[in-house]
Amino acid sequence: MGITRVGFIGLGIMGKPMALNLLEAGFALTVYSRSRAPVDSLVARGATAAPSPRAVAEASELVVTMVTDSQAVEDVVLGTRGIAEGAHAGLIVADMSTISPSTTTRVAAALAARGVSMLDAPVSGGETGAREGTLTIMVGGDARLFEASLPVFKAMGRKVVHMGATGSGQLAKLANQILVACNMAGVCECLNFAARAGLDAEKLIDSLSAGAASSWSLTNLGPKVARRDFAPGFKIKLLQKDLGYVLSSAEEVDAGLPATSLVHGLYGRLVEEGLGELGTQALVQAVEALSRGRDGQGGPRRAAPRE
Amino acid sequence: MGITRVGFIGLGIMGKPMALNLLEAGFALTVYSRSRAPVDSLVARGATAAPSPRAVAEASELVVTMVTDSQAVEDVVLGTRGIAEGAHAGLIVADMSTISPSTTTRVAAALAARGVSMLDAPVSGGETGAREGTLTIMVGGDARLFEASLPVFKAMGRKVVHMGATGSGQLAKLANQILVACNMAGVCECLNFAARAGLDAEKLIDSLSAGAASSWSLTNLGPKVARRDFAPGFKIKLLQKDLGYVLSSAEEVDAGLPATSLVHGLYGRLVEEGLGELGTQALVQAVEALSRGRDGQGGPRRAAPRE
Numbered sequence: 001m002g003i004t005r006v007g008f009i010g011l012g013i014m015g016k017p018m019a020l021n022l023l024e025a026g027f028a029l030t031v032y033s034r035s036r037a038p039v040d041s042l043v044a045r046g047a048t049a050a051p052s053p054r055a056v057a058e059a060s061e062l063v064v065t066m067v068t069d070s071q072a073v074e075d076v077v078l079g080t081r082g083i084a085e086g087a088h089a090g091l092i093v094a095d096m097s098t099i100s101p102s103t104t105t106r107v108a109a110a111l112a113a114r115g116v117s118m119l120d121a122p123v124s125g126g127e128t129g130a131r132e133g134t135l136t137i138m139v140g141g142d143a144r145l146f147e148a149s150l151p152v153f154k155a156m157g158r159k160v161v162h163m164g165a166t167g168s169g170q171l172a173k174l175a176n177q178i179l180v181a182c183n184m185a186g187v188c189e190c191l192n193f194a195a196r197a198g199l200d201a202e203k204l205i206d207s208l209s210a211g212a213a214s215s216w217s218l219t220n221l222g223p224k225v226a227r228r229d230f231a232p233g234f235k236i237k238l239l240q241k242d243l244g245y246v247l248s249s250a251e252e253v254d255a256g257l258p259a260t261s262l263v264h265g266l267y268g269r270l271v272e273e274g275l276g277e278l279g280t281q282a283l284v285q286a287v288e289a290l291s292r293g294r295d296g297q298g299g300p301r302r303a304a305p306r307e
Numbered sequence: 308m309g310i311t312r313v314g315f316i317g318l319g320i321m322g323k324p325m326a327l328n329l330l331e332a333g334f335a336l337t338v339y340s341r342s343r344a345p346v347d348s349l350v351a352r353g354a355t356a357a358p359s360p361r362a363v364a365e366a367s368e369l370v371v372t373m374v375t376d377s378q379a380v381e382d383v384v385l386g387t388r389g390i391a392e393g394a395h396a397g398l399i400v401a402d403m404s405t406i407s408p409s410t411t412t413r414v415a416a417a418l419a420a421r422g423v424s425m426l427d428a429p430v431s432g433g434e435t436g437a438r439e440g441t442l443t444i445m446v447g448g449d450a451r452l453f454e455a456s457l458p459v460f461k462a463m464g465r466k467v468v469h470m471g472a473t474g475s476g477q478l479a480k481l482a483n484q485i486l487v488a489c490n491m492a493g494v495c496e497c498l499n500f501a502a503r504a505g506l507d508a509e510k511l512i513d514s515l516s517a518g519a520a521s522s523w524s525l526t527n528l529g530p531k532v533a534r535r536d537f538a539p540g541f542k543i544k545l546l547q548k549d550l551g552y553v554l555s556s557a558e559e560v561d562a563g564l565p566a567t568s569l570v571h572g573l574y575g576r577l578v579e580e581g582l583g584e585l586g587t588q589a590l591v592q593a594v595e596a597l598s599r600g601r602d603g604q605g606g607p608r609r610a611a612p613r614e
Contacts (some may be wrong), residue, residue: 101504124518136518161514163506171504172511175497179520182493185566190485193553196560197408197478199470204479207468211431211443212541213486215522234519246500253503256597258573259492259566266565290563 002151003092004028007060009053009076009083010097011038014123015066017131018096018156022064023047025155030059053077057086057093062152065095069241070103077107087114094149096137098122100245101167101174102252104140108166117145120166121153122173126234134158138176140169174249177242180280181263183217188284190218191225192291201226221281230282237276240267309458310399311335314367316360316383316390317404318345321430322373324438325403325463329371330354332462337366360384364393364400369459372402376548377410384414394421401456403444405429407552408474408481409559411447415473424452427473428460429480433541441465445483447476481556484549487587488570490524495591497525498532499598508533528588537589544583547574 004027008019011033019042023029029047032055033039039049050056053076057063063083065076073095077083083093093111095104095118108118119141129135135157139146146162153160163172190213194204205222208214224230243264250257266286275282311334315326318340326349330336336354339362340346346356357363360383364370370390372383380402384390390400400418402411402425415425426448436442442464446453453469460467470479497520501511512529515521531537550571557564573593582589 124515124520126519129518136514138514159514159517161510163510163514168504168506171501171506172514175501175504175506175511176515176518176520178497178500179493179515179522179525182489182496182566183520183522186486186489186493189489189562189564189567190482193485193557193560193562193564194478194482196562197475197482197556199475199478199482203468203470204482207443207445207466207470207479208431208483208486210466211436211483212433212523212527213431213483213490215486215490215524216519217522218486220519249504250500253500254598255496255500255503256594257496257500258594258597259489259569260496262566262569287563287565290565291561 003061003148005030005059005061006152007031007050007056007063008066009033009056009063010066011035011042012066012068013127014130016042017127018064018066018135019047020045021133021156022152027152027155030056032056052081053083054081054086057083057091058088061090062092062094062149064152065093065097067097069097070099073097073099073103073107078110084111084114084116087116089115091116092145092149093118094121094152095119096121096123098173098242098245099170101170101249104167104170108141117142118166119145119149120169122169123157124173124176125157130156137161138163138169138172140164140171141166171249174242174246177239177246178257178260180217180239181243182259183215184221184280184283185259185263185266186215187217187222188225188281188287191222192284192287196291224279225281225284230278232277232279234280235276236267236270236278236280236282239280240264240271240276243267310368310455312337312366312368313459314338314357314363314370315373316340316363316370317373318342318349319373319375320434321437323349324434325371325373326354327352328440328463329459334459334462337363339363359388360390361388361393364390364398365395368397369399369401369456371459372400372404374404376404377406380404380406380410380414385417391418391421391423394423396422398423399452399456400425401428401459402426403428403430405480405549405552406477408477408556411474411477415448424449425473426452426456427476429476430464431480431483432464437463444468445470445476445479447471447478448473478556481549481553484546484553485564485567487524487546488550489566490522491528491587491590492566492570492573493522494524494529495532495588495594498529499591499594503598531586532588532591537585539584539586541587542583543574543577543585543587543589546587547571547578547583550574
């Protein structure tokens with residue numbers, strides 16, 4: 001018998017469309033979220049609202065959590081009226097948030113002590129992927145549990161990969177964010193250089209997208225950088241949160257991240273300037289700030305610092 | 308009447324297969340190279356050997372130069388028995404080497420003084436692209452000259468883009484190398500982190516290649532990094548030469564390149580260690596060196612430096 005009763009906690013920009021895809025796939029869905037509007041919207045489509053994470057757990061065989069950060073996962077799982085209080089035989093928690101792998105390990109251990117199993121299953125693919133059910137889902141945890149949960153994941157994602165033991169889904173997601181950060185730096189440095197050198201950005205992106213310089217970032221965010229469209233696909237403050245997890249995890253395993261650390265520092269300046277709500281492509285503003293004093297108001301008129 | 312008599316100077320790893328594609332496309336080809344072997348090989352396929360760049364110029368309507376660096380271009384164009392000495396009405400020089408844009412501008416001006424036109428037309432796509440005629444060719448110079456030369460370029464490349472005035476082909480190629488450097492840093496930091504965290508590299512590359520972290524570097528060089536295959540597709544010493552041009556050009560236009568400068572510094576350490584002949588994916592060795600003392604022989608056992 002496969003899983004039929006699924007719970008969903010956290011109906012934000014990502015969570016709501018993911019939950020809708022579970023409904024469409026025919027799962028009996030019980031939901032909980034801090035905001036009222038998405039709950040009402042899901043209930044109108046056939047979901048049942050629950051008054052707490054505990055109540056979601058009591059009603060479900062598998063509970064998905066899709067919340068903002070490590071602290072939020074600890075709260076909904078281990079807090080008052082949390083999932084752990086609704087523990088019952090066979091319950092699986094699939095945390096699809098991006099959080100620190102060490103928190104994942106700690107939460108999984110706390111759940112295991114109550115007989116509840118946990119998978120970490122963070123996603124990539126953004127809001128579009130969530131809506132279209134084309135997310136990549138990187139899963140850590142027991143292999144049999146993974147197999148049992150696969151139909152649930154398949155309703156939300158196109159590529160679902162079992163990465164290994166508990167925490168390895170989160171580690172894979174952090175590895176993803178290393179690439180996202182470095183590729184974005186390349187795009188912003190490239191296009192700022194091109195603009196200052198007088199090149200046509202559109203022609204340049206077109207010619208570079210065919211070869212060894214190509215990346216998802218260049219194709220999808222390069223044109224936004226070129227036309228100074230900083231509306232968020234993925235917000236700086238969220239990437240910055242993830243890069244914080246990347247840096248602390250890297251410290252634990254003693255992995256050098258010189259370029260990623262540099263990009264984290266550049267994003268940090270933008271956050272300090274209150275630009276954390278912009279899309280990650282606004283990194284170009286930090287690169288520009290290294291290039292010339294802004295707004296003609298002076299500042300260093302010299303080239304980039306050298307190693 | 309289109310161009311039929313083409314000259315080719317510099318039959319190295321890139322130049323030789325490019326010249327062969329010109330022969331196959333039916334151009335009457337006159338060649339010169341410092342090494343004897345590729346000249347003999349081209350002659351056996353129907354090319355004519357010339358004793359000097361000057362003699363190549365005298366026999367040709369358009370001369371391609373494909374040599375190692377700025378100095379080599381100055382030598383074959385402006386040196387003794389160089390192309391400039393073989394100047395004649397209507398001669399076009401198409402320099403397909405990657406060199407500094409300021410050298411391009413200087414050489415173009417010197418040629419113009421003798422009535423010779425020049426296009427800068429550096430390529431991306433590597434040895435494979437050269438062999439298969441699928442190079443991307445980024446061209447700077449007069450638009451009519453570009454149109455007249457297009458059939459020659461089309462015999463060597465798939466995507467041929469007119470970027471703008473003299474020097475803009477080189478600037479576009481340098482923009483390409485900024486992306487190549489930053490994307491490679493991302494791949495190496497990602498896979499070193501993954502290895503230390505105990506993730507399966509093959510599964511990771513597979514799952515990340517589908518989404519927002521994807522790049523040509525991840526797909527094509529990531530697997531080589533994972534299996535520690537450092538055989539060169541593109542050699543560190545050549546990318547390092549190009550990054551030198553990038554940094555000096557960026558200084559001229561006052562463009563900040565924090566990540567690219569960092570990567571240039573990391574590659575510099577590998578060159579100092581005598582590893583310049585390795586492929587660019589060996590950047591992972593510099594990242595590893597920041598992670599732990601090598602070979603268990605001590606060294607800093609701390610995490611990466613932070614911004």
